Structure formats: structure tokens, C-alpha cells
Amino acid sequence: MDSPKCINKVDIVIDSENVTFSKCCLTCSNNFIRVPFKEIYSMTEDQIFKFIWDLPSKKSDKDIIERRQDFNCEGSCITDWKNHPNILGISTKACNLKCAMCRDEVYTSKTIQQEKELYFRILNLACQRPEIDTVVPAVFGEFFMFKKEAFQFLSEAKKHNTLVYSATNLTILNDDDISELLSGKYDNFALIASIDSFTPSIYTQMRRGASCKDAFQVYKNFSRIVENKSKLKDFRVNTVIFPGVNFIKEDIENTLFVFESHKFDNYFLFKAVQTPLEEYTKEAWFTEDFQKRAHFSYSY
Ligand SMILES: C[S@@+](CC[C@H](N)C(=O)[O-])C[C@H]1O[C@@H](n2cnc3c(N)ncnc32)[C@H](O)[C@@H]1O
Numbered sequence: 001m002d003s004p005k006c007i008n009k010v011d012i013v014i015d016s017e018n019v020t021f022s023k024c025c026l027t028c029s030n031n032f033i034r035v036p037f038k039e040i041y042s043m044t045e046d047q048i049f050k051f052i053w054d055l056p057s058k059k060s061d062k063d064i065i066e067r068r069q070d071f072n073c074e075g076s077c078i079t080d081w082k083n084h085p086n087i088l089g090i091s092t093k094a095c096n097l098k099c100a101m102c103r104d105e106v107y108t109s110k111t112i113q114q115e116k117e118l119y120f121r122i123l124n125l126a127c128q129r130p131e132i133d134t135v136v137p138a139v140f141g142e143f144f145m146f147k148k149e150a151f152q153f154l155s156e157a158k159k160h161n162t163l164v165y166s167a168t169n170l171t172i173l174n175d176d177d178i179s180e181l182l183s184g185k186y187d188n189f190a191l192i193a194s195i196d197s198f199t200p201s202i203y204t205q206m207r208r209g210a211s212c213k214d215a216f217q218v219y220k221n222f223s224r225i226v227e228n229k230s231k232l233k234d235f236r237v238n239t240v241i242f243p244g245v246n247f248i249k250e251d252i253e254n255t256l257f258v259f260e261s262h263k264f265d266n267y268f269l270f271k272a273v274q275t276p277l278e279e280y281t282k283e284a285w286f287t288e289d290f291q292k293r294a295h296f297s298y299s300y
């Protein structure tokens with residue numbers, strides 16, 4: 001068996017109470033540690049990053065060795081964790097929406113100032129660290145909630161040749177922001193747009209908190225980015241299928257039709273995961289012609 005591509009990833013979730021660090025690796029398993037917000041906030045950047053590198057592995061050495069053998073992995077990542085994480089993902093709970101399918105803990109209130117400060121301190125330092133080549137600034141939460149700081153961070157990442165890979169709901173970006181994004185300055189930015197429906201009334205049920213006007217702004221943003229996608233590192237669209245809202249054959253076909261009519265093929269359809277309604281999306285019509293047209297996936 002070929003050696004796996006080691007998945008080197010650390011995720012940080014910041015909220016006003018705690019900061020949670022988790023590492024995810026195919027061979028070494030997952031581990032997470034939750035630390036009171038104030039403790040992390042008062043640390044220097046170097047201390048925070050030492051903390052990330054030293055995060056212990058959850059599995060016992062015996063488990064790790066067995067699992068490593070399964071994958072024919074050299075295991076150097078276990079003894080030298082410093083070389084391990086090359087992707088850093090960060091989540092906040094700050095978001096302008098409260099989408100039907102998303103985690104409950106994402107909330108729409110304005111994040112406190114200190115939480116925002118810590119988030120951007122870690123982001124900005126991450127892109128300067130040679131060990132980290134990719135930063136994902138919004139695994140959960142909305143990256144463009146803090147637009148000015150988000151663009152500053154993109155520029156900082158560009159200076160250090162760091163890839164930024166982030167999903168956005170696109171609702172916060174107006175025409176000027178899209179022009180800035182497509183100016184050619186951010187060719188280190190791989191953007192994932194979340195568009196679950198091209199029917200405004202369905203879109204707004206999925207993306208709770210967005211108005212029909214927001215939906216039209218999102219569609220407009222999508223068209224402009226598709227036309228100028230060469231200005232970015234990459235551009236793709238995620239569509240989440242959620243029972244009771246956009247799990248409607250005609251609507252999904254309409255969404256695919258819009259992508260196809262733009263001659264855009266970098267879109268992915270996901271079944272909503274980690275929700276009690278997940279089971280309902282196992283209907284037969286998913287498995288036929290429809291699946292051939294969509295890049296279909298169970299998780300993201
Ligand atoms: C959690 S969001 C964070 C980034 C940004 N706020 C956005 O909506 O794009 C990241 C991606 O996860 C998707 N998503 C949200 N809830 C999901 C679920 N239950 N199952 C699968 N994907 C989900 C979103 O549609 C989005 O494409």
C-alpha cells in the first residue's frame with residue numbers, strides 16, 4: 001500500500017469563553033485541548049505557537065504504531081510535531097447569519113473586541129510562520145465579518161506566500177469589495193462561495209438572516225467572480241443540501257443549470273452532515289443522473 005499523504009492540520013476555535021485547539025491526522029488520530037480564553041489571550045504569539053506544536057497525541061503509542069503500520073507511515077510526524085502542522089484552520093463564532101444547516105453555536109452577535117483581536121493575531125502570525133503554508137481563516141464563522149482586517153490579512157499572507165483557503169457566504173461583500181478582491185492583488189486566495197440555491201425564497205430559508213436583496217447581491221458576486229476567477233488562486237462553490245429546505249429535486253437541478261450555463265464546473269454538492277436530518281438525504285434520485293452532473297460528497 002502506498003504511504004498516505006499525511007494530513008497535517010490544526011484547527012483553532014475561538015470563542016469568548018475558551019480557545020479549543022485540535023489536530024487531525026490520518027495516522028496520529030485527533031486530539032483536542034480546550035483552554036480558557038483569558039489564558040491564551042495573555043500569552044505571547046510565540047507561546048501560543050509553542051502550545052500548538054506541543055499539543056499531544058490522543059492515542060497511545062501502541063495504537064499509533066499499529067495504525068501507522070496500516071498506512072505504511074514513517075511516523076516522523078509523531079516524534080517531531082514541529083514539522084507536523086502545515087495547515088492552520090481557525091473558526092470564530094462570529095457570523096452575520098444563522099444558517100439552517102450550520103452548527104448551533106455559531107451566533108449572530110458581534111464578537112467581543114478581545115476575541116477578534118486574538119483571532120487576527122493568530123491569523124497574521126500564522127502566515128508569517130515558515131512551518132505553515134496554508135491558513136483557513138473560517139472553518140466556521142464568517143471571514144468577512146471584519147472586512148478591513150480580512151483584506152489586511154490577505155495582503156499580509158500574500159507577502160509571505162501563504163495560501164489562504166476560505167469559504168464565505170458572500171453576503172457581506174458589496175460591488176466595491178468584489179472589485180478589490182478581483183484586482184489581482186489576492187492571487188494567493190482560494191475562495192469557496194457558499195450558494196445553496198438560486199431561488200431567493202429558498203436561499204433565504206437556508207441562509208437565515210439574509211434578505212432577498214442579499215441573495216441577489218450573492219448571485220451578482222458569483223457571476224463577477226466566475227468571469228474573473230483567474231484573478232484568484234482558485235474559485236469554487238459549495239452547495240449544501242438540507243432536508244426540508246432546498247432538498248427539492250427541481251431546485252437542485254436549477255442550481256446545477258445555473259452553474260452549467262456559466263460553463264462553471266468547480267462546484268460541489270454536499271449532504272448536510274452532523275444534523276439529525278442527515279438520513280433523509282439518502283433518497284434514490286440522488287444516485288442516478290443527478291450524481292453524474294454534480295461533484296457529490298458526504299462531508300466537507
Ligand atoms: C461553516 S461554513 C463557514 C464559512 C462561511 N461562513 C460560509 O458559510 O461559507 C463552511 C462551509 O460549510 C458548509 N456547511 C455548513 N453547515 C454544514 C453542514 N451541516 N453540512 C455540510 N456542510 C455545511 C457551508 O455551507 C460552507 O460552505
Ligand code: SF4
Binds near residue numbers: 098099102103140141
Ligand atoms: S454563514 Fe457559514 S458559519 Fe455562518 S451560520 Fe451560515 S454556514 Fe454557518
